Every structure is written in structure tokens, then in C-alpha cells.
Amino acid sequence: MENQKTIKKEFFIEGKGLQTGKPVKAFFYPGKENSGIIFVRKDLEGKPSVSLKDLSGLSTDRRSKIDLSGKGEVETVEHITAALWGAEIDNIKIELDSSEPPALDGSAAEFLKAFKDAGITEQDKTREFVKIKEPIWIEDGESFLGVFPSEIFKVSYILEYPSGAIGRQSFSQVLNPEVFQKEIAPARTFCLKEEAEALLEMGYGKGANYKNTLVMDKDGPIDNVLRFPDEPVRHKVLDLIGDLYLLGRPIRGRIVAIRSGHKLNLELVKKIKPAYR
Numbered sequence: 001m002e003n004q005k006t007i008k009k010e011f012f013i014e015g016k017g018l019q020t021g022k023p024v025k026a027f028f029y030p031g032k033e034n035s036g037i038i039f040v041r042k043d044l045e046g047k048p049s050v051s052l053k054d055l056s057g058l059s060t061d062r063r064s065k066i067d068l069s070g071k072g073e074v075e076t077v078e079h080i081t082a083a084l085w086g087a088e089i090d091n092i093k094i095e096l097d098s099s100e101p102p103a104l105d106g107s108a109a110e111f112l113k114a115f116k117d118a119g120i121t122e123q124d125k126t127r128e129f130v131k132i133k134e135p136i137w138i139e140d141g142e143s144f145l146g147v148f149p150s151e152i153f154k155v156s157y158i159l160e161y162p163s164g165a166i167g168r169q170s171f172s173q174v175l176n177p178e179v180f181q182k183e184i185a186p187a188r189t190f191c192l193k194e195e196a197e198a199l200l201e202m203g204y205g206k207g208a209n210y211k212n213t214l215v216m217d218k219d220g221p222i223d224n225v226l227r228f229p230d231e232p233v234r235h236k237v238l239d240l241i242g243d244l245y246l247l248g249r250p251i252r253g254r255i256v257a258i259r260s261g262h263k264l265n266l267e268l269v270k271k272i273k274p275a276y277r
């Protein structure tokens, strides 16, 4: 039996949103037992909020958007939720004064470090898991994402990109907090050089720069150095873990993903938890 956890003391982090480019302060507060992961928009009237346990609105796009009871949204929270998974935090209140958390270095490492610096404390109630009892999968063209019954949490991911700098990369490991901290949390967001301009035109990546985003040219990232030779696939695993933790509870199961991105990740979340549809 494992117990639920929260942070020991409050703290805040500030920066700019990766997609919106807007300045934002994110405040983190210890959460009560069974309260779950709560997102609050403190800049909006009435401070709308939602606990991922009660979430019913999840829109799937290139970025994830969480509906706060029709009164506002938070978006692109997957690096925070991945870090929460890695810190095994079940209960926490996160107040944002904008729609999107700070991009920081484009990975989950700084969030994870901040949680650990604040201290993580065990609570009295038992931790709940999403136990996968039968295979659940989803396909879209050449993309596939499935979760299968298993006592261990193992993620296998295959990334295929039509570019020499990324190409085909795969990652397959049993994941626990230690492995996550070392192998996954530091992996940063990436895009292809060819994509960068189009993404900006579509309104994405306004807070992106060559330091928090690996902009991949033929020979590697522009004005940056890879933290891992296969950093892109590790970041895809990071996003997948963050997206799946929108379930509010960790999954007990085996994950297999081929070319899966936010859209498919969130479709699987909805399939696992019908309330999210």
C-alpha cells in the first residue's frame, strides 16, 4: 500500500508560457487528502478552478486545454503534470495568473526540482491507481497508442520523423520516479526548423526560443546542445506521462505508443475515463 502525497510548503515560479508567450506566475500550495490536482485561474473573476478528479472538459488540440467549469481554461500543463507524476504527488493546488504555466527550460526538470525543494510529504489516505483491466487502444493513421494490463509501469515509444536530425528513435523502459528524474524529466520540447515558422504563424510557440525548444536542423539543434542523443523521443515520453496524469491518478499498466502526440494521448485519456468526453 502506498499513501497519497503533497508538497510540504507553498512556492511560486514565474516565467513565460511556451505557446502564448505571456508572462505568468504559478503558485503551488499543499493539497488536502483526496482533493487531487487542482488548477485555478486566479486572474479571472470568481477564480474558477477544477480538480483533475472532477474534470469533465478536455479539448484535444496540438496543446491540451482544461476547462474550468466553463469559466476559463488552463492549457499546456503537461510538463507540470509529468513532474507531479515523477514526484508522486496526488494532491496539490496550482494557481496561475494566466492561461499557461511558465515554459522554464522546456522540460519538466525545473518543476520536479521545485517540488523536491519544497519537500514532499506523505498523507494518511491510501494512494489510488488507475488499474488497467483490459487492453484499451486507439489508432489514427500510422499512429497508435495502447495501454495493457500489467503490474509494472513500462512505456515503449517509437518516434518517426521525416527528418535526418530526428528520424526514428525509440525508448522502452520500466519507469519509476528515479528513472523519470534521470532519463525523462530533463528532455526538452522540440520542433523541426521547417515547422517553426508555420507554428508561429498558427499562434504557437510565442514563448519559445532556441534554449527552451530544440529547433532541429539537419545536423541537430540550432544554437543548442542535446542533453541526450535521443532527446526528442524522451520528450515525447515526458508529454505522454504528463497527458496521462490528467487522469488524476497514476496508471498501473503497460503503455505502447507509435508516433503518438497530444491528440492521441488525450483521446486515450478520454477512452480510459469516459467522464472526460
Ligand SMILES: [Zn+2]
Pocket: 078, 079, 189, 235, 239
Ligand atoms: Zn512537451
